[in-house]
Amino acid sequence: MKRHYITVTAKVPGVNKSQIAFIRMVIRTALAAQGVDFPCEVDVLVTNDEEIHQVNREMRQVDRATDVLSFPAFDLRPGELPGQEDADPGTGLVPLGDMMISMEHVEAQAKEYGHSKRRELAYLTVHSVLHLLGYDHVDEGAMKEQMRKREEAILTELGIMR
Numbered sequence: 001m002k003r004h005y006i007t008v009t010a011k012v013p014g015v016n017k018s019q020i021a022f023i024r025m026v027i028r029t030a031l032a033a034q035g036v037d038f039p040c041e042v043d044v045l046v047t048n049d050e051e052i053h054q055v056n057r058e059m060r061q062v063d064r065a066t067d068v069l070s071f072p073a074f075d076l077r078p079g080e081l082p083g084q085e086d087a088d089p090g091t092g093l094v095p096l097g098d099m100m101i102s103m104e105h106v107e108a109q110a111k112e113y114g115h116s117k118r119r120e121l122a123y124l125t126v127h128s129v130l131h132l133l134g135y136d137h138v139d140e141g142a143m144k145e146q147m148r149k150r151e152e153a154i155l156t157e158l159g160i161m162r
Contacts, residue, residue, distance in 0.1 A: 004028055004039060005093050010046040012103050019046075019121065023101075026122050026158060030129040033154045038084050041093040042132065044125075049104040067105035068124040072097040076134030078146060099128035119160050126154045 006027050008020045027042055049065035056062045056069060073095045074082050087094045101124050110120040130147055137144035155161070 004031060004036075005041045005091070006044065007042075008044040008046065011051065012046060012048050015046050015103060022118070022121065023125055026125040027129055029158055030126045030154050033157055034081075034129070034133050034150075036081060036096075036133070039087070039093050041088075041091070041095045042129070043098045045098070045100045046103055047100055049102050052100050052102040052105075055100060065102060065105065067102055067109060068128045069100040070097065070128040070131035071099070072132045072134070074134075078130075078133070078135045078143075078150075080134055097132040099125075099132070101125065101128070115162065119155075119162075122155060122158060122160050123151065126151050126158075 004027070006024045008023050010020065023044055023046070027044070031040065031042075052069060053063075053065040056064065056066050059069070059071075074086065074097075076082070082094050082096070084094070101121070106117055106120045106124065110117040113120070127147075130150055135143075135147040135150065137147050
């Protein structure tokens with residue numbers, strides 16, 4: 001079986017090979033936990049508040065920086081997965097979508113919540129993968145609770161506790 005193809009591009013200084021490998025490992029773990037057993041593609045951009053603010057304004061009409069943005073390739077419901085028929089004929093990979101992570105937000109939120117930058121980076125990465133797979137938290141009710149339970153289960157599987 002082909003492996004997942006996960007590109008991680010860092011457009012900010014200080015992001016090292018270890019952090020990039022960590023992001024890839026978190027994505028692979030989250031995909032496996034969600035039953036994604038087919039070869040897929042995820043593109044990640046690690047950036048700063050300025051760039052994520054610009055994209056947030058242009059794509060979502062929200063005029064502020066944020067911690068993570070997710071751009072799913074499919075309109076899925078939680079637990080639903082695209083099929084192999086959705087694979088790119090040229091690569092054989094199912095394109096799940098793109099994510100952007102602000103390292104400035106990773107650092108600030110880690111400090112605010114009193115945990116490590118590694119935990120915050122893992123949380124935001126898992127959060128984004130779940131968005132790519134149809135999870136959302138637009139309300140404060142059942143959808144958000146379902147997403148939070150999956151996030152915590154995946155972080156626990158990674159050995160990353162609060």
